[in-house]
Amino acid sequence: MKLATQEELCSGCSVCRVVCTLENFKAVQPARALLKIRGEFPDPGVYKIQYCTQCGVCAGACPEEAIVDHNGIYLVDKNRCTQCMICLESCPFEVMITDDAGYPAKCTGCGKCAELCPREAILEAEA
Amino acid sequence: MQYGYAGKILKINLNSGDYSAGSIPKELSDQYLGGRGFVARILYDRLKPGTDPLSEDNLVVVATGPLSGHLLPGSGKTHFGALSPATGGYGDSNLGGHFGPNLKYAGYDCLIIEGAAEKLSTVIIDDDKIRVVEDESLRGKGAIEAEKALKTRLGDDFQIITTGPAGENEVAFACISHDFGRQAGRTGIAAVLGSKNVKAVAVRGTGALPVYDSAGAQKKGEEMYRVCYSKPGFKTWTPYGTASLTDWANEVGAFPTRNFQSSYFEFHHAINGQAIRDHLLVTEKGCFGCPTPCGKYGLAETTVGKAYVEGPEYESIATLGGSCCLESIEEVAYANYVCDQLGLDTISAGVVVSFAFECYEKKVITKEEVGRDISFGSLEDVIYLLEKIAAREGIGEPLSKGVKHAAAVFGGGSEKYAIQVKGLEWSGYECRNAPGMMLSYMTADVGAHHNRSWALGYDISESDADVSALISAGTSGELGVATPEGKVDHVISMQHSRPLFDALGICRLQTQEIGFETEHYEEVFELITGRRVSWEAMIGISERIWHLTRLFNVKHIEGFGREYDYPPRRLTEDPVTTGPNKGRFIKREILDRMLDEYYEKRGWDKNGVPTEETLERWNLNNGQVVDLRW
Numbered sequence: 106m107k108l109a110t111q112e113e114l115c116s117g118c119s120v121c122r123v124v125c126t127l128e129n130f131k132a133v134q135p136a137r138a139l140l141k142i143r144g145e146f147p148d149p150g151v152y153k154i155q156y157c158t159q160c161g162v163c164a165g166a167c168p169e170e171a172i173v174d175h176n177g178i179y180l181v182d183k184n185r186c187t188q189c190m191i192c193l194e195s196c197p198f199e200v201m202i203t204d205d206a207g208y209p210a211k212c213t214g215c216g217k218c219a220e221l222c223p224r225e226a227i228l229e230a231e232a
Numbered sequence: 233m234q235y236g237y238a239g240k241i242l243k244i245n246l247n248s249g250d251y252s253a254g255s256i257p258k259e260l261s262d263q264y265l266g267g268r269g270f271v272a273r274i275l276y277d278r279l280k281p282g283t284d285p286l287s288e289d290n291l292v293v294v295a296t297g298p299l300s301g302h303l304l305p306g307s308g309k310t311h312f313g314a315l316s317p318a319t320g321g322y323g324d325s326n327l328g329g330h331f332g333p334n335l336k337y338a339g340y341d342c343l344i345i346e347g348a349a350e351k352l353s354t355v356i357i358d359d360d361k362i363r364v365v366e367d368e369s370l371r372g373k374g375a376i377e378a379e380k381a382l383k384t385r386l387g388d389d390f391q392i393i394t395t396g397p398a399g400e401n402e403v404a405f406a407c408i409s410h411d412f413g414r415q416a417g418r419t420g421i422a423a424v425l426g427s428k429n430v431k432a433v434a435v436r437g438t439g440a441l442p443v444y445d446s447a448g449a450q451k452k453g454e455e456m457y458r459v460c461y462s463k464p465g466f467k468t469w470t471p472y473g474t475a476s477l478t479d480w481a482n483e484v485g486a487f488p489t490r491n492f493q494s495s496y497f498e499f500h501h502a503i504n505g506q507a508i509r510d511h512l513l514v515t516e517k518g519c520f521g522c523p524t525p526c527g528k529y530g531l532a533e534t535t536v537g538k539a540y541v542e543g544p545e546y547e548s549i550a551t552l553g554g555s556c557c558l559e560s561i562e563e564v565a566y567a568n569y570v571c572d573q574l575g576l577d578t579i580s581a582g583v584v585v586s587f588a589f590e591c592y593e594k595k596v597i598t599k600e601e602v603g604r605d606i607s608f609g610s611l612e613d614v615i616y617l618l619e620k621i622a623a624r625e626g627i628g629e630p631l632s633k634g635v636k637h638a639a640a641v642f643g644g645g646s647e648k649y650a651i652q653v654k655g656l657e658w659s660g661y662e663c664r665n666a667p668g669m670m671l672s673y674m675t676a677d678v679g680a681h682h683n684r685s686w687a688l689g690y691d692i693s694e695s696d697a698d699v700s701a702l703i704s705a706g707t708s709g710e711l712g713v714a715t716p717e718g719k720v721d722h723v724i725s726m727q728h729s730r731p732l733f734d735a736l737g738i739c740r741l742q743t744q745e746i747g748f749e750t751e752h753y754e755e756v757f758e759l760i761t762g763r764r765v766s767w768e769a770m771i772g773i774s775e776r777i778w779h780l781t782r783l784f785n786v787k788h789i790e791g792f793g794r795e796y797d798y799p800p801r802r803l804t805e806d807p808v809t810t811g812p813n814k815g816r817f818i819k820r821e822i823l824d825r826m827l828d829e830y831y832e833k834r835g836w837d838k839n840g841v842p843t844e845e846t847l848e849r850w851n852l853n854n855g856q857v858v859d860l861r862w
């Protein structure tokens with residue numbers, strides 16, 4: 106699914122980040138999450154959500170055309186990827202990471218974050 | 233491999249700057265689980281009788297539990313402990329936020345801070361890179377201010393605990409702060425950090441936790457969140473958090489008011505959960521893994537100043553609002569903010585300040601000694617005293633050691649209304665109509681604290697319903713099932729079940745407030761650790777810890793025994809002055825009988841010391857020390 110957010114509802118709980126790495130990497134390792142939560146404290150005291158909007162900038166930057174649009178969700182094709190990491194650097198939301206095998210990883214649109222968010226701060230985007 | 237745990241205990245020696253990390257002895261995790269269990273066992277083994285709490289021989293132990301950092305509700309809790317400068321006995325406290333999970337992701341379930349640094353320092357744990365960095369620039373900075381400075385310098389992905397000036401100055405109720413509004417408040421552990429010249433501990437953890445059945449644990453964890461979302465309290469309790477107790481506590485006459493002269497505050501409607509939503513709220517702020525964010529982060533504007541603050545929690549509303557008689561939520565929140573920056577436990581601070589107000593009213597302390605007129609209900613006077621206390625100046629010096637000590641210094645009969653047990657100030661429930669809750673406060677291991685046994689439900693409605701259900705049901709007919717009979721069993725049971733969450737490293741509020749069933753924790757524990765341990769067996773571990781912390785007090789407080797378990801004479805002699813319980817108090821003879829029954833059921837002698845038989849049953853008498861040398 107494509108994601109949308111209602112940031113003002115975010116409580117900073119990081120449930121999204123924990124379920125993200127479990128779903129995508131079978132690991133409890135929020136440092137590797139494919140989205141980020143940033144607190145702005147003490148003032149103004151709100152949370153910001155950096156997430157993959159499926160904008161396609163990474164795909165456009167990739168010299169190997171290894172990031173491919175699958176019905177609006179961009180996915181990394183590891184067979185074509187040369188691990189140059191230009192995509193990582195190009196991501197406007199800084200939400201790509203390097204996986205254990207050295208490949209870039211990005212949001213797969215699995216929707217687990219939206220499914221589990223206690224606050225409806227992350228949701229499935231309307232079509 | 234101990235699945236669920238990060239796997240290591242980290243010891244840092246501040247004298248040498250050296251550190252070592254080693255695996256958790258299996259006997260420690262088997263018999264003590266983690267969190268509060270590790271804290272109690274390590275402190276008991278390592279500290280010699282006669283240790284001065286503010287000397288470098290004291291330790292600060294920080295421990296997460298096997299469930300901390302995993303995908304399940306409330307998995308963000310961390311426990312702290314030390315020999316308490318307030319009581320001279322066992323001290324511990326707990327906070328949420330994100331520190332504990334990150335300590336685990338860095339590879340450590342537990343951190344032991346030994347010795348003392350020569351200069352004011354920050355301990356930095358960056359995965360496996362450990363440094364102790366001198367930093368005089370942080371001296372005197374508010375706890376919130378210091379966290380902001382360190383986040384800016386080190387990076388947003390560091391999770392940081394700090395002390396305020398009160399900790400640096402070794403105030404007996406200085407608190408540990410974290411995540412811009414969470415505190416490990418009680419028993420003065422930040423004073424111990426101050427005596428070690430530690431201003432902050434910062435951790436960044438980027439690793440993963442070992443899970444026995446990752447797919448199964450993920451599925452179960454997701455189910456646990458969905459169960460929470462289906463509870464009625466999820467929608468009704470969450471918006472108000474702990475402040476939801478304010479009106480109820482007044483309606484049942486259990487709200488500390490005017491230094492516990494009364495148990496009803498006529499302005500409670502102006503300082504309740506709705507007042508927070510109407511006048512303060514900016515963000516519903518949650519701890520790691522929390523489905524029910526109870527943190528109410530907001531902006532308080534008063535004539536004295538304006539500040540962002542998380543809270544006030546019920547306890548702060550009770551002690552700064554009720555006990556100090558502040559009549560608006562903005563004033564309570566701002567007083568809370570001052571405590572947060574200074575790094576003072578709001579519970580003890582509220583009780584200490586209200587004690588000072590009463591001493592002044594009764595002319596036990598003079599204007600000359602105080603430095604000005606002071607009175608209940610004045611925010612400026614509250615702030616004046618808080619600042620004096622944090623700086624340990626003038627009247628702040630005796631007050632900084634807590635009401636028990638201050639009463640001994642002030643004399644004039646003030647010890648009668650120094651509301652404390654064992655040297656720790658009473659928290660937010662007035663008990664002259666609640667014998668079960670009274671016993672809870674008398675026998676809590678750290679001193680007068682409510683977070684062990686919360687027996688008030690039984691005193692009001694003979695019910696262990698979750699709090700949101702109790703509040704919805706209102707009071708039941710005749711106020712106060714104020715009989716001492718039948719209460720001891722409930723107190724003992726809760727002294728095991730509630731602190732068990734502190735050993736597991738998780739929050740108890742989903743269970744306590746919205747009725748989330750404990751069976752779920754049993755199931756997810758097995759999926760995460762690969763070990764089947766029944767909730768009943770875990771309760772047994774919690775009971776072991778209970779006897780151990782009692783033993784700790786016997787070991788460290790000279791002459792410790794029954795006399796340390798009594799409440800102040802206000803509660804056994806002075807009638808409540810106003811409200812639904814006007815005229816009530818509980819005679820000492822009744823408490824004597826309850827204590828007799830309590831000790832017998834606990835397997836302690838008539839002086840409240842665990843018997844040899846009890847120690848043997850819980851494997852506490854073999855003189856063994858858990859070996860933490862690697």
